[in-house]
Amino acid sequence: MDRYVRLLQAEMKAGEPFRSAYRTAMVAVLTSKNFYYLEEGEPGKRRDTVTDWELASRLSYFLWSSMPDEELFAAARAGTLSKPDGLRAQLTRMLGDEKAGRFADSFPKQWLQLHRVGQFPPDPELYPDYDKWLEQSMVFETTLYFGTVFKENRSIREFLVSDWTILNPRLAMHYGLPALQGTEFRRVTLRPEDHRGGLLTHTSVLSLSSDGTRHRPVHRGVWVSEAVFGRTPPPPPPNVEPLEPTPSSKPKATIRQQLEAHATHATCASCHRKIDPLGLAFDNYDAIGRWRVREQVQGGRGDDPPVNARGALPDGRAFDGPDTFKKLLADDLDRFAEAFVEQLATYALRRVMTLDDAPHIKAVAAAGKKDGYKLRTLVEHLVTSDLFRKR
Numbered sequence: 456m457d458r459y460v461r462l463l464q465a466e467m468k469a470g471e472p473f474r475s476a477y478r479t480a481m482v483a484v485l486t487s488k489n490f491y492y493l494e495e496g497e498p499g500k501r502r503d504t505v506t507d508w509e510l511a512s513r514l515s516y517f518l519w520s521s522m523p524d525e526e527l528f529a530a531a532r533a534g535t536l537s538k539p540d541g542l543r544a545q546l547t548r549m550l551g552d553e554k555a556g557r558f559a560d561s562f563p564k565q566w567l568q569l570h571r572v573g574q575f576p577p578d579p580e581l582y583p584d585y586d587k588w589l590e591q592s593m594v595f596e597t598t599l600y601f602g603t604v605f606k607e608n609r610s611i612r613e614f615l616v617s618d619w620t621i622l623n624p625r626l627a628m629h630y631g632l633p634a635l636q637g638t639e640f641r642r643v644t645l646r647p648e649d650h651r652g653g654l655l656t657h658t659s660v661l662s663l664s665s666d667g668t669r670h671r672p673v674h675r676g677v678w679v680s681e682a683v684f685g686r687t688p689p690p691p692p693p694n695v696e697p698l699e700p701t702p703s704s705k706p707k708a709t710i711r712q713q714l715e716a717h718a719t720h721a722t723c724a725s726c727h728r729k730i731d732p733l734g735l736a737f738d739n740y741d742a743i744g745r746w747r748v749r750e751q752v753q754g755g756r757g758d759d760p761p762v763n764a765r766g767a768l769p770d771g772r773a774f775d776g777p778d779t780f781k782k783l784l785a786d787d788l789d790r791f792a793e794a795f796v797e798q799l800a801t802y803a804l805r806r807v808m809t810l811d812d813a814p815h816i817k818a819v820a821a822a823g824k825k826d827g828y829k830l831r832t833l834v835e836h837l838v839t840s841d842l843f844r845k846r
Contacts, residue, residue, distance in 0.1 A: 459483055493805070495846055504844045507531040510542075514838065517803040518549050520557040539839065546838050550831065558834075559602035566798045567682065569594050572659050575667040581753075582743050584629070592625045593659035593744075599640055600654065608831040611795055615683075615785045617652040618645050629658065631746065650739065650746050653781055655679070658744025664734070665742035668753075672710060673727070676734030683784060685794030688730050707755035711735055711763055732766035736780035739764050792820040792828050799837055804845075815842035 459480045466476035484490060493516060495509045496502060505513060511531040515523040523531070527545060535541035549555060564570060572594055577585045599621040604613055622643045624635040632649060635641070645651050654660055664674035680686050714731060739762050741747055749759040764776040774780040784791060796819045797808050808816065819840050823833040837843055 502846060505846055507534055507536045510536050510844065513803070513843070514545065514549065517838075518558050518834075519552070519554040520561055521554070537844070542839060543835075546835060550834070555605075556602065559605045560598050562799070562802050563598055563601040564594075565802055567597065567654065567660060568663060568678075569597060569659055571663055573662075575665060577662075577665065577743055578668050581668060585743055589625055589629060592623055592629075593657070593662065595623070595640060596621050596626055597654060597657050597659045600657070603642070605830050605834075608829045610827045611792060611830055611833065612785050612788055612828065613653065614795075615653045615655065615788075615791065616781045619643060620645060620651060620657075626658070629743075629745065647778070650778060655683075655737070655781060655784075656740065656744075656777060658740075661737065661740045661744035662742065668742065669710065670738070670740065670742045672714060672734035672738060673730055674734065675737055676730035676732070679733040680730060682798075683791055683794060685797050688726060691726070705755055706757045707752040707760055709738070709750045709752065709760050709763070711738060712760070729769050732768060735766050736764055736774060737777050738762050739777055788828060789820070789824065792823060792833075793817060796820045796823070796833060796837065799833065800842060803837060803843065812842060812845075815840060815845075 462483055463476045463480040466479050467473060471479070488494060493509075493512050495505055495513075508531045511523040511527045514536075515521060515527055526548070527536070530536040530541055530545055536545060573590045579585070601614075603609070603621060604611070619642055621640050622630070622632070622635065623638060623640045627633065627635045627643070630649065630651060632643070632645075632651075635643070650656065660678070661670070661675070664671045664678055677688055680688055714727070714735075738750070739746055739748070741751070748762055750762050751759050764780075765774065766780075767773045768783060772783050774783055793816060796816050797812075800812065800816060800819075801808055819833070819836045819842065820828075822836040822840075823829070826832055
């Protein structure tokens with residue numbers, strides 16, 4: 456604070472009234488990089504790890520989305536935060552505080568890109584049942600589901616497959632599930648015939664790959680590749696022709712059938728072979744996440760064609776729809792765990808992970824495997840890892 460006080464005093468010494476001098480000092484505060492960023496490091500000094508003060512801020516903004524409290528500052532001041540026992544004690548205290556709920560709300564929104572829900576509002580003529588309350592409920596289901604897994608320290612496997620979710624009456628009606636009384640969200644047990652369970656069949660996630668008129672399997676495949684496998688596919692080549700609506704003179708065709716014709720081109724086939732199955736597995740869900748067995752096709756002649764959600768993963772494992780597809784993903788939990796830890800570390804450290812970070816990410820995931828990849832435990836392994844202390 457000293458330099459800002461000196462600035463105020465210099466302005467007053469030059470004849471400025473206190474109010475004007477104070478405003479000058481406040482301008483300096485508000486334009487400082489410390490106002491916008493969590494500054495780490497010192498000019499001209501090389502350090503590979505953060506200090507206790509920097510660790511306090513990193514830990515607090517990760518778990519509480521806010522500045523450290525007095526107890527965390529006291530630990531930094533005493534130099535005990537960087538010691539294993541001191542760090543674990545503060546971590547346990549912070550996870551037990553209700554402010555940890557901010558992490559459970561903020562992280563899934565960034566990881567799953569939930570800020571994009573509603574970015575392309577569905578065509579009201581095609582989806583007249585869609586409304587703002589449904590849109591808000593969609594995001595609540597996902598964040599409350601994540602929060603439950605976090606609070607109960609359940610395995611991240613339940614992000615892929617589970618027999619429960621968090622619903623209110625509006626979402627239950629949207630999913631075609633038995634009616635719920637009241638207005639609040641509550642935990643609901645799912646049946647196999649409901650074709651739900653896990654984040655991938657939440658309508659919030661499914662709607663992200665819609666353009667407002669139809670679902671987009673390729674976009675769903677890209678999303679699964681990034682969120683589940685931690686791999687971003689290369690962008691499409693320039694001047695790729697978009698899929699056109701079925702002409703009225705031709706039989707109705709599903710988007711899958713159009714994609715299969717599109718992917719016969721050599722420039723498209725290699726990438727589509729890896730991406731498309733990840734999205735086509737969810738073809739039973741329309742643009743707003745409702746289950747269907749026939750795809751409603753605008754234009755063309757004849758009946759709406761049946762949905763075909765069969766396919767195979769790049770490694771050759773076959774599936775006959777979203778339920779078996781999710782189980783295949785859950786069978787490869789080690790791979791998902793590493794991708795999830797990478798997402799977690801990106802959020803915690805506020806930077807993109809690099810090849811140098813890969814061994815640390817693998818180590819955190821391996822430590823979590825011992826007790827079945829429980830979510831809260833994975834967070835603890837990350838915070839106590841060398842990666843969390845690295846600059």
